[in-house]
Amino acid sequence: MSIKMMHHVCIQTEKYEESLQFYTGILGFELVTETANFHERDFNTWLRLGTFMIELQTGKNGDKLKNWSSLNEGIVHxxxxxxxxxxxxxxxxxxxxxxxxxxxxxxxxxxxxxxxxxxxxxxxxxxxxxxxxx
CATH class of the missing domain: 3.10.180.10 (2,3-Dihydroxybiphenyl 1,2-Dioxygenase, domain 1)
Structure with missing residues (x-):
């Protein structure tokens, strides 16, 4: 197998400031880089905890993101x-x-x-x- 490790998950949010504060202030992630105006998004930000990273980003300009639900397929938590x-x-x-x-x-x-x-x-x-x- 050529996969070495899990690198990151990407989390989209319409509550960017609150989410950024949660992951850094509550869970202890380190802010690696914050990029404004990234590919039609207000922000694309990298956060790190140990070797695990979160790519935190806003939705594309003009898009309305759907609310999270535990009934969605894919990652639940x-x-x-x-x-x-x-x-x-x-x-x-x-x-x-x-x-x-x-x-x-x-x-x-x-x-x-x-x-x-x-x-x-x-x-x-x-x-x-x-x-x-x-």
């Missing part, structure tokens, strides 16, 4: 591994971010191999946070 789910949950809450997915009345919930929580990014991307490997 992105998952990040942390040392401790409860500590990460508390850290994010202390930063003032409160858009968590609730399952059975709980924000942190048990799965077969441990605990996780899901947080919604401003543009709707669902982010899973867990502390156990598969």
């Amino acid at each position: 992105i998952c990040f591994l942390v040392d401790n789910v409860k500590e990460e949950f508390d850290r994010i809450k202390k930063l003032g971010y409160i858009n968590f997915k609730i399952k059975n009345g709980e924000e942190i919930y048990k799965v077969e191999d441990g605990y996780l929580f899901k947080i919604k990014a401003p543009e709707g991307t669902e982010i899973e946070i867990r502390d156990t490997q598969i």
Whole structure:
């Protein structure tokens, strides 16, 4: 196989400033480069966390993006591994971010191999946070 690693995912948003703040300020991504007026888009921005990157971009000028839905085909969520789910949950809450997915009345919930929580990014991307490997 010639594939070496996953390089990036591209996330489109109509809430560019809020999404940029979420990925950098809440999740800790580093801003690598921000390009204005990129191929009919207001912004095309590269963010990095370790070796993983997000290409964050606005829709093309004049296009109306559709809302994210877990009923779409393709990628449903992105998952990040942390040392401790409860500590990460508390850290994010202390930063003032409160858009968590609730399952059975709980924000942190048990799965077969441990605990996780899901947080919604401003543009709707669902982010899973867990502390156990598969």
